[in-house]
Amino acid sequence: MINLNTQYVLATGILFFIIVDLLRSRFSTNNKKIMHILSISILVVSLITELIFGNLNTTFFSMTQFSYFINGFILFLAVLIYAFMYLTYEEYSTSMDLLFMFAVLGATLVVISSNFVSLLISIELLSIPSYGMIFFEKNKRRLEGAVKYVATSFISMVILIFGISLVYGGAGSLNFSSVALINYVPLVAGISLVVVGLAFKSTLVPFHMWAPDVYEAAASPITSFLASISKAAGLIAITRVFFFAFPLAAGFIQPMFVILALSTLFFASFLAIIQERIKRILVYASIAQAGFAFIGISLLPYVGAGAAVFYIFSFAIADCLVFLAYTIFEEQGIKYKKDIAKIPKISRISTIAFSLGLLSLAGLPPTIGFFGKLLIFQSLLVNGYFYFVIAVFAILLFSAFYYLSLLREINPVVAPSKSKYKDGYHNLRYREIILSVLVISLFIGVSFVII
Amino acid sequence: MIQLLGFILIPTIGIIAIILSKILHRPLSEEKTTLAVALATNFIFFSGLILGFQSFSVTIVNSIDFSFNFQLNALSLPFMLLSVVLPALALLPAKKEITVNKGLFYTLYLLIYMSLISVFMSNNLIAFFIFWEIILISFFFIIAYWGEENRKRASMKFLIFTQFGSFLLLGAFIIMFIYTGSFTLTTIQSGVESIPFAVAQVAFVFVLVAAIIKMPLFPLHVWLPDAHVGAPTVGSILLAGVLLKMGGYALLLFGTLLFQNVVRAFQPWLMWLGIFTAIYIVLVASAQTDFKRIVAYSSVLYMSLAFIGAVSLTTIGTYGAVFIMVSHGFIAGMLFTIAGIMKEKTKTREINTLGGLNVKMPFFGMFLMLAIVATLGVPGLSNFIGEMLSVLGGYAVYPLVLIVLLSILIATGYYLNAAKRILFGNLNKLFVSLTDISYIERFQLSIFSFFIITLGILPAIIFNMMGNI
Numbered sequence: 059m060i061n062l063n064t065q066y067v068l069a070t071g072i073l074f075f076i077i078v079d080l081l082r083s084r085f086s087t088n089n090k091k092i093m094h095i096l097s098i099s100i101l102v103v104s105l106i107t108e109l110i111f112g113n114l115n116t117t118f119f120s121m122t123q124f125s126y127f128i129n130g131f132i133l134f135l136a137v138l139i140y141a142f143m144y145l146t147y148e149e150y151s152t153s154m155d156l157l158f159m160f161a162v163l164g165a166t167l168v169v170i171s172s173n174f175v176s177l178l179i180s181i182e183l184l185s186i187p188s189y190g191m192i193f194f195e196k197n198k199r200r201l202e203g204a205v206k207y208v209a210t211s212f213i214s215m216v217i218l219i220f221g222i223s224l225v226y227g228g229a230g231s232l233n234f235s236s237v238a239l240i241n242y243v244p245l246v247a248g249i250s251l252v253v254v255g256l257a258f259k260s261t262l263v264p265f266h267m268w269a270p271d272v273y274e275a276a277a278s279p280i281t282s283f284l285a286s287i288s289k290a291a292g293l294i295a296i297t298r299v300f301f302f303a304f305p306l307a308a309g310f311i312q313p314m315f316v317i318l319a320l321s322t323l324f325f326a327s328f329l330a331i332i333q334e335r336i337k338r339i340l341v342y343a344s345i346a347q348a349g350f351a352f353i354g355i356s357l358l359p360y361v362g363a364g365a366a367v368f369y370i371f372s373f374a375i376a377d378c379l380v381f382l383a384y385t386i387f388e389e390q391g392i393k394y395k396k397d398i399a400k401i402p403k404i405s406r407i408s409t410i411a412f413s414l415g416l417l418s419l420a421g422l423p424p425t426i427g428f429f430g431k432l433l434i435f436q437s438l439l440v441n442g443y444f445y446f447v448i449a450v451f452a453i454l455l456f457s458a459f460y461y462l463s464l465l466r467e468i469n470p471v472v473a474p475s476k477s478k479y480k481d482g483y484h485n486l487r488y489r490e491i492i493l494s495v496l497v498i499s500l501f502i503g504v505s506f507v508i509i
Numbered sequence: 510m511i512q513l514l515g516f517i518l519i520p521t522i523g524i525i526a527i528i529l530s531k532i533l534h535r536p537l538s539e540e541k542t543t544l545a546v547a548l549a550t551n552f553i554f555f556s557g558l559i560l561g562f563q564s565f566s567v568t569i570v571n572s573i574d575f576s577f578n579f580q581l582n583a584l585s586l587p588f589m590l591l592s593v594v595l596p597a598l599a600l601l602p603a604k605k606e607i608t609v610n611k612g613l614f615y616t617l618y619l620l621i622y623m624s625l626i627s628v629f630m631s632n633n634l635i636a637f638f639i640f641w642e643i644i645l646i647s648f649f650f651i652i653a654y655w656g657e658e659n660r661k662r663a664s665m666k667f668l669i670f671t672q673f674g675s676f677l678l679l680g681a682f683i684i685m686f687i688y689t690g691s692f693t694l695t696t697i698q699s700g701v702e703s704i705p706f707a708v709a710q711v712a713f714v715f716v717l718v719a720a721i722i723k724m725p726l727f728p729l730h731v732w733l734p735d736a737h738v739g740a741p742t743v744g745s746i747l748l749a750g751v752l753l754k755m756g757g758y759a760l761l762l763f764g765t766l767l768f769q770n771v772v773r774a775f776q777p778w779l780m781w782l783g784i785f786t787a788i789y790i791v792l793v794a795s796a797q798t799d800f801k802r803i804v805a806y807s808s809v810l811y812m813s814l815a816f817i818g819a820v821s822l823t824t825i826g827t828y829g830a831v832f833i834m835v836s837h838g839f840i841a842g843m844l845f846t847i848a849g850i851m852k853e854k855t856k857t858r859e860i861n862t863l864g865g866l867n868v869k870m871p872f873f874g875m876f877l878m879l880a881i882v883a884t885l886g887v888p889g890l891s892n893f894i895g896e897m898l899s900v901l902g903g904y905a906v907y908p909l910v911l912i913v914l915l916s917i918l919i920a921t922g923y924y925l926n927a928a929k930r931i932l933f934g935n936l937n938k939l940f941v942s943l944t945d946i947s948y949i950e951r952f953q954l955s956i957f958s959f960f961i962i963t964l965g966i967l968p969a970i971i972f973n974m975m976g977n978i
Contacts, residue, residue: 422646423639432573432635432679439683444711451676458672459665466653466661470610507570 063115064108064129065170068163071100072156079152090152094144097155101140101162105133113166118176122302124367125170127506128294131371132169134499135286135378136162142382142492143279145485146389154194157187161283165291172302174222174232177295181218181259184291185211188284192276203275210258210268218255224248234303249304249311253318256299259292261345262352263322273341278388281337282381285344286374293351293370300355301363315356320449322349327456334394336387339464340380343419346457347373350434353450357437365433368507372418372430375503379415379496383408386489399469405486411493413465418500420461421454426503433507511557513579513630514565516593519549520623524616531612539615540604546619547597550626554593558586558974564632573635574692580632582694583976587831588751588758590974591838592625594960595750598842601953602849603743607655614655617647618743625751629758634682634692638675644752645671648744656739663739670732674722674756681715681763684708694762701767713771716764717779723756724812727786737805742849745801749808749841754834757815761830765819772820780907783817786810787916795923800851800858803927804844807884810916811837811892817910818899826902832971833895836883836964840892843880843957847873850950851931854943860927865936869943874932876946876954881924883961886917891964 075097082093108129113121140158164183171177189211193204225248226232229240254265261269273281304311323346330342351373354366386408387401402409418427431454438447523546530537568576596618607614624640624647631637645668652664686692688708689700704712722729733753737745765772772779787810794806811833818830850873852858855866867874883890886897896917903910946954964970 417646423642428639428642429573429575432683435680436573436683436686439680440687447680451673451680454676455669455673459669462649462668463665466649466664470613470654504570504575507573507575 062107062111063113064104064111064133065114065119065163065166067107068100068104068159068166071104072159072163075100075152075156075159079156082152090149093152093155097159098137098141098144100159101133101137105130105137108133108166113170115170118173119167119170120172121170122298124363128169128290128367128371129166131374132165132287132290133162135374136165136283138492138496139279139283139287139378139382142282142385142489143277145489145492146279146385147277150194154191157190158283161187161191162287165287168291168295169298171295171298172234174225174234174237174303177299178215178218178222181292181295182215184288185215185259188288191280191283192272194277194280199275200277203272206268206275207272210272214255214258214265217251217258221248221251221253221255224251234299237303245304246311250314252299253296253311253314256292256296257318260289260296260348260352261292262318262348263325263345266322266326266345269345270338270341273344274335274337278337278381278385281341282378282385285341285381286378289344289348289377290370290374293348293355294367296352297355297358297363297366297370301358312356312359315352316446319349319352319356320446322346322352323450323453327453327460330460331456336393336395336398336464337384339395339460340377340384343380343416343457343461344373344377346453347377347419350431354434354437357441360441361437364507365430365437368426368433369430371506372426372503375496375499376415376418376425376427379493379500380412380419382489382496383412383415383493386486387412395464395467398464398467401468402470405490407490408493409468411490411497413468414497414500416461416465420458422458424504425500427500429504429507510561510563511553512563512565513581515553516550516579516626516630517623519553520546520619522546523619524623527612527616527619539611540600543615543618544597544600547600547622550593550622551597554589566632574633574686574690575635576633576693577636578632578693579627579630580695581630582632582762584758584761584831585629586974587835587971588629588754589626590971591754591835592622592629592751595838595842596622596625596747598846598953598956599743599746599750601949602741602746602846605853606741606743606849610654614651617651620644621647621651621747625755628755632694634685634694634697637694638679638682641678641755642675644755645675648748648752651744652736652740655741656744657741658738659735660739663735666732667736667739670722670725670729674719677715678719678759678763681712681719684712684715685763698767706770709768709771710774713764713768716759716768720756720760720764720816721782723759724753724816725756725809726782726813726816727789730786730790730809733809734802734805737845738799738801742845742852745805745845745849746842749805749845750838753808753812754838757812757819757830757834760816761819761827765822765827769822772822776820776822777907779820780817780903780910783813783820783903784910784913786813786816787913788919791916791919791923795919797923798859798861800860800927800931801845801848803860803923804841804848807920807924808837808841810920811841811884811895814896814899814913817903817913818895821899821902821906823902823905825898825905828972828975829895829898829900829902831975832964832968833892833899835971836891836895836961839957839960839964840880840884843876843954843961844884846950846954846957847877847880850946855940860930862937863931863940864934865932866940866943867932868936869940870945872951873946876951876958877932878928879958879961881928883965885921885924889962889965891961891968893965894968 167180171180189204189208193200228245229237257265326342326346333339351369354369390404418425421427421431564580566578624643627640649668685697688704689697790809797803815830815833818826886893
């Protein structure tokens with residue numbers, strides 16, 4: 059039974075799905091609903107096996123103390139996002155299911171890879187299906203986003219491969235644990251390139267340029283996937299590399315990390331203030347979150363991975379929540395900041411969920427966003443970065459400004475109208491249940507604080 | 510013995526009742542539910558004063574020492590008296606003003622009510638901060654959704670200022686945690702010697718700036734008048750009555766009582782900050798013509814007197830600081846209620862357009878005069894005790910503090926001028942059809958007056974509630 063790990067289950071499930079899909083076209087039934095439900099069950103089963111049997115543990119993939127928790131929440135979010143997407147669109151090709159499951163498999167593999175080769179392959183397994191997922195419906199906007207994502211991803215991949223080859227040249231090994239033993243100065247170039255390659259994935263300024271366009275072009279549930287699971291996987295990869303592969307190097311690369319984190323926070327917060335479209339505000343908000351997580355990562359050698367991992371968890375849940383809630387508003391034509399007054403009319407529960415998600419992103423208690431930031435501040439102050447803390451406080455104020463200036467425009471007085479949802483009324487209720495599950499996890503997530 | 514958890518449970522039941530009635534479409538009067546919650550809370554508070562309170566503790570996360578630990582400290586009870594009684598009295602203006610979306614309003618109101626009481630009894634700093642922030646965010650929404658003129662801007666200004674203060678307070682808490690290994694207040698108090706002096710200075714400055722924003726004092730007080738004018742009357746009563754006192758409580762608890770040696774090093778500077786704020790703010794207030802703004806600016810005066818008492822580090826000064834905060838809570842609540850009634854009856858708060866209201870509204874005039882006389886510190890009414898003790902405490906360590914008495918003199922001038930303009934003189938033709946305040950308003954203002962007079966005659970009530978300092 060030891061081999062019943064979640065990655066095996068997920069991969070087997072994907073193969074099973076392909077076979078069933080082939081048979082389905084053979085019998086020429088056009089019932090795609092069964093296939094979608096099948097893929098939800100595959101994701102649920104892999105979540106359950108993750109919780110019971112844990113992750114893969116081989117030469118190329120090994121577990122750390124955090125991978126059980128991280129893969130748990132990645133699969134949890136994947137199930138919710140997929141169910142939400144199914145309820146939103148209902149009619150779409152079965153290739154979408156395959157792409158989604160492959161991407162989730164890639165994300166779970168990124169978390170546990172312990173070798174540069176396996177890391178690269180897992181990241182590609184996450185990225186390549188994402189291109190297809192962005193080009194979800196045939197229209198020019200989605201195509202534009204997909205092409206932009208392909209182009210930037212290839213560039214980042216090339217940079218990553220070049221960095222890895224330099225590391226190999228210096229260290230003579232690609233295994234994280236062997237690289238960790240070597241303290242060799244020319245490694246710096248390789249490490250920097252690895253950072254750049256991974257920073258593309260996790261949208262750190264100045265490698266974030268693709269993110270607003272691509273995130274906006276994608277359908278909102280897919281954006282939710284990109285902003286939570288995909289980005290979390292990228293940040294976890296950086297955490298993994300700098301916690302296990304370069305613990306010595308991380309000491310002298312810290313200034314670069316701090317500059318990246320601070321510039322991400324500043325630029326994303328300022329750019330979010332001047333946006334007009336709600337989705338772009340949310341995108342910049344999620345870029346700023348990556349900056350916060352990166353502060354935690356830059357302090358890895360001193361305080362351990364607990365703060366960074368918990369922060370990544372907290373913002374992944376909140377990001378997922380706001381983009382999913384925004385899907386419901388977007389359907390009714392709410393696109394600009396000035397329209398946001400009307401959102402209670404569409405659905406009250408979604409409005410509350412959206413507001414709580416934003417409050418969590420802003421780091422206000424008692425949501426997990428607050429506890430994530432608490433741990434980050436604690437790691438900063440333990441190391442005596444008083445000025446840095448003040449700067450981060452100022453940025454947090456900026457972010458509180460744009461989150462709450464969005465919220466204060468909501469007009470809570472208008473009564474909800476049910477007429478618009480005559481057909482899809484139950485559909486809306488099911489989606490509200492998914493949002494409620496995420497809201498509950500915003501509050502009980504605090505019990506997963508790990509230091 | 511009364512379980513302190515009751516103060517959380519009763520408002521929570523009220524919130525759940527309101528939400529359930531919305532979901533199940535059962536008609537349930539939000540006002541009556543809130544009133545029932547307030548009465549029940551008052552009941553258990555006053556029975557607790559007689560029977561004693563029982564502490565409560567449950568750990569949520571062990572590794573960061575996060576627990577809900579409710580335990581009374583030396584300062585808790587006077588502030589709890591304020592936060593239990595005042596929101597109950599503010600319900601009457603709320604009933605008149607809030608006509609739309611009552612469900613959300615009273616949910617936020619009960620959240621504020623619950624958190625206000627919990628802030629003053631939390632022994633764990635993370636729980637303290639959570640309740641502190643819930644109050645802030647709920648109050649932001651109350652201004653933004655139910656406020657008066659310019660509410661959007663006022664709410665954002667309020668949020669930005671106070672949120673910055675909260676972050677600094679959080680920074681101070683984390684510093685304390687790093688050096689004492691605990692977020693529990695009693696543990697920190699016993700281990701505070703282990704914090705090096707330089708770090709203690711940083712922590713104290715963090716708490717001080719948070720208090721300067723929240724109380725507020727001179728350079729960072731600019732959010733207060735806007736927030737008061739933007740907020741509905743019920744919001745103003747809560748803001749001046751209890752929310753500002755949270756700043757004073759935090760300063761006393763985490764600043765002056767914890768870092769006494771740091772305060773001693775800075776004492777003259779802090780004294781001058783209090784003196785300057787007092788003089789400056791009365792000069793600003795004397796130039797105002799909006800009655801609500803006059804009261805709003807004046808509340809800064811009394812908070813600066815409390816600040817002087819707090820940083821004097823003498824027992825008498827600390828007693829005076831707590832007393833003036835409690836007494837000003839009731840007086841400011843009364844004055845803002847009166848300002849709300851005035852706005853409702855005459856549609857204006859500009860003192861220059863009013864006049865002669867005493868002819869038409871004798872009870873209104875009586876209560877207004879009582880509140881103004883009380884706020885000026887006439888002996889026999891509550892503010893006198895607080896002002897005297899605070900200034901005496903300051904005088905004991907820094908004699909130049911007596912300058913601050915000048916500010917009370919100027920305050921007397923503009924308050925009596927406002928009373929003259931509003932109550933006496935010729936009656937404006939617009940106001941000939943005015944009627945006096947209703948019986949329920951008289952009852953509400955009588956309760957305010959009861960507390961003001963009782964505390965003025967028997968100040969020992971508050972001092973007996975406080976422990977050894």
